[in-house]
Amino acid sequence: MREQFTEALKESMKAGEKRRVSTIRMITSALKDRDIEQRGQGKPPLTDEEILGLLQKMVKQRQESLAIYEQAGRTDLASQESEEIQIIMGFMPAQLDEAAVKAAIADAIEASAASSVKDMGKVMAFLKERYAGQMDFAKASGAVKAMLSGA
Numbered sequence: 001m002r003e004q005f006t007e008a009l010k011e012s013m014k015a016g017e018k019r020r021v022s023t024i025r026m027i028t029s030a031l032k033d034r035d036i037e038q039r040g041q042g043k044p045p046l047t048d049e050e051i052l053g054l055l056q057k058m059v060k061q062r063q064e065s066l067a068i069y070e071q072a073g074r075t076d077l078a079s080q081e082s083e084e085i086q087i088i089m090g091f092m093p094a095q096l097d098e099a100a101v102k103a104a105i106a107d108a109i110e111a112s113a114a115s116s117v118k119d120m121g122k123v124m125a126f127l128k129e130r131y132a133g134q135m136d137f138a139k140a141s142g143a144v145k146a147m148l149s150g151a
Contacts, residue, residue, distance in 0.1 A: 002031070004091065005024055005028050006028075008020075008091070009024045019080070020087055023088065027055070027088065031046065034046055052092060053132050056137075059085055059092075092134075105127065105143055108123045108126040108127050108144075114148060116148060120148060124137065124141060
């Protein structure tokens, strides 16, 4: 994925796409910060799955900001956040639809031998390992809880 960011940055610079250049630089900066943090803890650089998690977190932050800007009537800042979300999501795998998310949750429950809400952590860990960047884990968490409680 790191090479993908480098190539996209070069292409965007050549094309003169200022918003895309700044967004990709922001991504690489966040990535370097996390790598430095990892190194300080004696851990290896981020894996692709962890990078996807970082991108997902960045998208979520921008979605929250977007909602705030729209409520405040700041359409200029809202459109900037919206553009950044689209650029970041361009580096992520396609999001699973609702039916695929439910199937993935059912598979995770079966694979982790979960039987009650107490086993929710196992199921969520399984999902995060297999589907990083492909689903909203906040929404998936509610669905997992519902399935485990038999609702």
